[in-house]
Amino acid sequence: MSNRTVCREASHAGSWYAASGSQLNTQLEGWLSQAQSTIGPARAIIAPHAGYSYCGACAAHAYKQIDPSITRRVFILGPSHHVPLSRCALSSAEVYKTPLYDLRIDQNVYADLWKTGMFERMSLQTDEDEHSIEMHLPYTAKAMESHKDELSIVPVLVGALSESKEQDYGKLLSRYLADPSNLFIISSDFCHWGQRFRYTYYDEAQGEIHRSIEHLDKMVSQRFRYTYYDEAQGEIHRSIEHLDKMYTSDCCFLSSCCVFQAVSELRTSGTEMKFSFLNYAQSSQCRNWQDSSVSYAAGALIVH
Template sequence: MSPQTHSNQNIKKPNVSGQFYSADADELSRHIDHFIAKSIVEPLKRPVDIVIAPHAGYVYSGGVAAYGFKAVQEYAYKTIVILAPSHYFGFDGISVWESGGMETPLGIVEVDEAFAKQLTTAHQKIYYKPEYFEQEHSLEVEIPFLQKSFQDFKIVPVVMGQPTPELLKTFAQALTQAINGRDDVLIVVSTDLSHYHNDAKARKMDEHAIEAITKFDVERIWNEVHQRTNMEMCGLIPVTTALLYAKMNALNQVDVLRYANSGDVSGDRDRVVGYASILIYKKDQGKSDKMQDELSSAQKSKLLDTAKKTVEEYVRKGKVYEVAETDPRLLKEEGAFVTLHKNNHLRGCIGNIIGQGPLYLTVRNMAVAAASQDPRFDPVQVEELDAIDVEVSVLSKPRRVKSVDEIELGKHGVIISQGSHHGVFLPQVADETGWSKEEFLSQLCSQKARLPRDCWKDPQTVIEVFTAQVF
């Protein structure tokens, strides 16, 4: 996406171009495109208030940062506030770059001067002091991702020193007043997590930190990071500010899109740095109880990622992909199917209607089965992998219907059972085939249940329906 230009001479030159990321515009653009392309996340069609992103060198954290920016890139933000910690100056206050612009190899991004000045007038310790931006990388590394993700936007760059909790509350209030209900303002929070522990300890510490963020537990984060006990984050001040803002504005949804550490890239598991990509926004409250248990975009991304990696690992190496999960939603027992398509044609589909163990393991196991055990097809071969598309369907619990009039094509999957015979069609079969309800049921009886075509009319036949989240 095209960078913006600005005629004002108050342009901040980059500090770490050529160090944390490439100084060559074309190469930098390709790197970011690569990170975003590899991010398995579903872009949201709604505004998000806050993105938490890491700020290490792109080779280490760029792949994690890309998840958050890809998830929000389809929404047209006009102002993007970047909250970054100061690594070099321990000043008592908050410095806001209030005019001009900031330059990267991709061009100059203009500062939203009116917005910035609203912040600097809120308190005497919220001011413009350009020296506090010198050397700092934590703010700068977010900007190229923004330039590649959005058009026609301005930024409000903020470097945060060591302000008091009271000043952070004042700043969060100033943000609230400046945003004033706009849905085209995004807050980007720059932080890494634990630093230089071994992989096992780092993951445990980062799990504590992420859990506290998901619970909006400002006090716990503030105390434990200061005490350096259960968690670490160099962006404590920006994260605390963002959570205070979230609580002031009744934000209630946290999606953890991605976690990794530097060891996942370097292979060095003795001294790692943790990274996370997290979204915070307000979830609609008008949904029914049934809808509230739907998977979030982050949870869908995790399951789809598991299915894809499982197929890849099993087909290439004959090994079952090892994966661990702590998200309580993904530990529930639920039915799931994994469907493989090759060049838009079915290549395998296997599932369990009723959950047998944690959902994430059901998805993994069904991915293995779809690639190797569907009796209609030969096992998937390595040379086919580039052409294989993976789809996951997570099923609701089936319920029996008294009449086929209750079946809604495209919404309901259907199970036909009679004696030892049974068959199932997923909801998407109706859309893919265009069948009428009568043809849909007749095909289900004959093709899947190996029963007469009109078995669905037989009072002895049990008909059940379910819904599916398909992604």
């Protein structure tokens, strides 16, 4: 029997981010130096998963809120882009490679999650094809480099879940979210606008197209900010019901649903939390129907 460690290669290095460890390190340090640690330490962050040339600066605002001195385990939840899933899936690898250093998957947590019967196993090929988790690996490695020998990760690929499954995963993950040594990363882009995305909603009252997109993304931020924190916000809930009908970016909702259901679960026990958005960006500013863009946001969840 072979004892060879199963490794997931950094398959998007060289295209979505720098393959050179020194170049990547310089880029990450530059972006992080421009961000402020304003509300940490974070228990969960939301950050984009696009190419670093588009969203690296935005993501830094979320990663700046991490305290490596208390974080020992990082859960990374990313939406599935290439394979249909009705559940969540765990990796077949033991180690995720990055140009900075390798990240070890927490096999004890994986074993506990697998025992629940709630997870599928993704193939190594599926894992390496998917970018939503990988794009957070270099930033995780950089943010945690001072305690890298004590670090493990728990990658989870999130499918298109029913509301009842969202609640089930939220209940399961809430006990991990309650532990201050755990950090959750929500991998999420926001609005994908343009004919190539088959989404061209435009509210002329907001001005130019990119302003309409920003207004829509800010409405989405209200979903994050209020849905699980103040259930008495009736107007917010009515606007969200309308929003769900016109906002088509599954990237935004899939990877966040499990974590915010876990937040909702913890709130019932009296745990006080606050979610704040820290930065917003667009890949380009759309001004006509031939343009396209993807929106990015960085945020952090603080447990008081």
